[in-house]
Amino acid sequence: CAKCGVSMRVLNDDYLQCRGATLGKCDVSHVVKFGEMEFEFTRWFVEQAKDALLEQDDHQATIKTLQSKQDAIKQRIRLTIDLLDSGLAVNEIKERLAKLEKEKASIESEIAELKAKQSSNATLPDTIQRLEALIDDSKTNQETRRKIAALVPSIVKDVRVDLTDKWFPSFEVEMIGGQKMKWEYDVQEFAIDTKGKYHVTEGGYVGKAT
Numbered sequence: 291c292a293k294c295g296v297s298m299r300v301l302n303d304d305y306l307q308c309r310g311a312t313l314g315k316c317d318v319s320h321v322v323k324f325g326e327m328e329f330e331f332t333r334w335f336v337e338q339a340k341d342a343l344l345e346q347d348d349h350q351a352t353i354k355t356l357q358s359k360q361d362a363i364k365q366r367i368r369l370t371i372d373l374l375d376s377g378l379a380v381n382e383i384k385e386r387l388a389k390l391e392k393e394k395a396s397i398e399s400e401i402a403e404l405k406a407k408q409s410s411n412a413t414l415p416d417t418i419q420r421l422e423a424l425i426d427d428s429k430t431n432q433e434t435r436r437k438i439a440a441l442v443p444s445i446v447k448d449v450r451v452d453l454t455d456k457w458f459p460s461f462e463v464e465m466i467g468g469q470k471m472k473w474e475y476d477v478q479e480f481a482i483d484t485k486g487k488y489h490v491t492e493g494g495y496v497g498k499a500t
Contacts, residue, residue: 292452292462293318300324308453322459327451330473331461332428332438336421339441344420356401363394 291298296310306324310316336343367390374383427434448464460474 291316291318292450292460293454295450298451306451306453306459318453320453320456322453322456324451324459327459327461327473329425329429331449331463333425334463334471334473335438335442335445336424336428338445339438340417340421342441342444343424343437344417353401353404356397356404360394360397360401363390363397366390367394 291308291310294308294310294316296308296313296315298306299309299312301307301321304323304325305321306327307321308316308318311319367387370383370387370390374380374387424434424438428438445466446463447466449461450464451459451461453459458475460472462470462472464470
């Protein structure tokens with residue numbers, strides 16, 4: 291709850307109520323339908339977590355490991371060149387340098403190949419369609435909901451829901467990195483259509499949900 295900080299509870303799978311109201315800690319006692327807020331949160335979150343949700347980052351751990359090896363080899367090459375410049379055991383050092391350069395080239399090739407596979411997995415039309423399917427599935431597909439929910443803590447630190455206005459509830463998300471994003475109804479457009487807007491309260495996220 292944005293007002294008292296106590297956790298929310300879900301009633302009849304369709305309504306949010308501040309648990310603080312039942313504990314005498316909050317004066318916002320009414321319930322609010324949360325389906326639209328949840329859907330807007332999902333739209334925003336799926337975009338933030340798309341790589342993990344679409345499993346397009348399968349190669350990322352391997353790439354990081356190879357890049358660490360690459361950095362270590364570059365350091366060894368620098369040290370070997372220093373030895374070569376000093377004139378010590380020139381032939382042996384040249385052989386060692388050639389071996390290191392070959393190993394470095396092999397790793398660079400492997401990294402490039404993995405990055406190419408990542409890029410080919412992330413063609414834009416396919417990505418958009420799969421993200422839209424995930425968003426739609428999140429309303430009814432429990433497996434999709436579980437998949438999204440499992441990733442939320444990796445990006446989101448806290449969500450505070452403001453139920454003060456029964457007709458225009460809002461929520462604010464604080465991300466792990468400290469950025470804050472708020473969603474609220476656009477009251478001016480509400481008479482025409484129910485629409486919400488995201489805006490930044492702190493940090494760099496800008497977006498809009500309709």
